[in-house]
Each structure stands twice: as C-alpha cells, then as structure tokens.
Amino acid sequence: MKDVKSQASKVAAPGKPGRLNTEIQSRIGHQLRAMYDDVVRQGVPDRFAELIKKLDAPGPTGDPAKSDGRD
C-alpha cells in the first residue's frame, strides 16, 4: 500500500464542485446581497431627490440651470 501523504485535509479547493463548495457559494451570495441591500435600504438621499427635481427643465438644452425660477 502506498503511503497516503496528501490527505484531502484542506477545505474544498475553489472551483471544485462539491457540497462544501456549494455551501460556500451560497454564503458568498448571501453576504454580497446583504452588503448591497444595506445601501439600497437607505433609500434616496435628499441631495439626489432635489437634484432630479431641479433638473426638470424639458429638452436637451444643455443648460439645465436655465429655469423660470418658479416653484
């Protein structure tokens, strides 16, 4: 019997399919979405709401600051 030096002692190598790998991938997916959704949940900061409201001058005049100044 050959001596078995390299037991598969490491955690599943990346790219190798397997249950552990699937589990890791689902954790990564979960963390990624958690990180992302944390920001999404903050909603729209006022500065952007105001920016879009201000820039409702119609047409591609290239000078969106041009408005009648009416509210």
Add this chain to the structure above:
Amino acid sequence: MPLTDSLRDDILASVPSLRAFAISLSGNGDRADDLVQETLLRALANIDSFQPGSNLPAWLFTILRNLFRSDYRKRRREVEDADGNYAKTLKTQPAQSAHLEFEEFRVALDKLPQDQREALILVGASGFSYEDAAAICGCAVGTIKSRVNRARSKLSALLYVDGADDFGPDDTVRAVIGGSGG
C-alpha cells in the same frame, strides 16, 4: 425620449441601487455618491438617447460604470483608507461579530480584479441577467459568466480556504481577523 414625470420617478427609484453599485465598486461612500450624482446629471443631459421601453436601470448602470472606469483610470486606488469607510455609510451598524465578517467580506471583494468585481455585483447583487450585465460591461455573455465564476472562486479562496497562496498574501484579511482586539 423627453423627461416625463414618470421617467423622472423611475430614475429616482433607481438611485438606491445605483448607490449600492457605486459603493460596491469604489468601496468609498463619498466617492460613490459623487459618482451617482455625475451619473444622474449625465443621464438627464442625454435623456433623449434613452429608448422608451428599454431597460432604464441597465442604461443608468452603464453610465455609472463607464464614469467609474474613466475616473478609476485617472486615479488608481488612492483610497487606502477605504477600510471602515464603507461601514460608515451604513445607517444600521451590524452587531460586532457580524460587522467583522462583513468587513472581512468587503476587504476580500476589494481584492478582486475590477472586471470580476463588477460582474459579480451586477449578477449576484443587482440581480441583472447575464445578458444585461454583458450589455452594461460591453462584453460577451460568456465573458461575464467566466468573470463571475472566477470572482466566486477567488472570494471563496480568500474567505474560506486557509492558505490559498496562489492568490497572494492576504495580510489584510488576516489583520481584520486577528485585529479584532478580542
């Protein structure tokens, strides 16, 4: 198409995910918001080139991604203090251990090549199809798929496999793990 009220509402509704995308890309909250602002200005200035009925979020993400890229080329990563910066942008601070894991994840994400990071975020977090992500990044669908796969294996190596030496020193990750002060 002209900027109608409903289009404006739709743009506004995209802002939260644009911010999340920008923060995930840049790892820096302030810079991310500048990117979003520039994206909105550019979108509104070019609103005539938006095709009614086409995918508005994808259009906006494309603008943001291109802005980020040109910006990135100008100043490669001067954001060395990005650590912890991301957490500051969060209103709800996660609990300590969750926060640590979260920070570790962010550091690992930051180590991915930009191509892979953006592909992973678009598909894995923003929820775009491979096709949409490919359109946003201006590459083939197969390219996006392989970038996402490579991003996933690299992340799992960085986060879950001890001694993944092929991926270079992960001192930062170790520092985060070891430097918890606990």
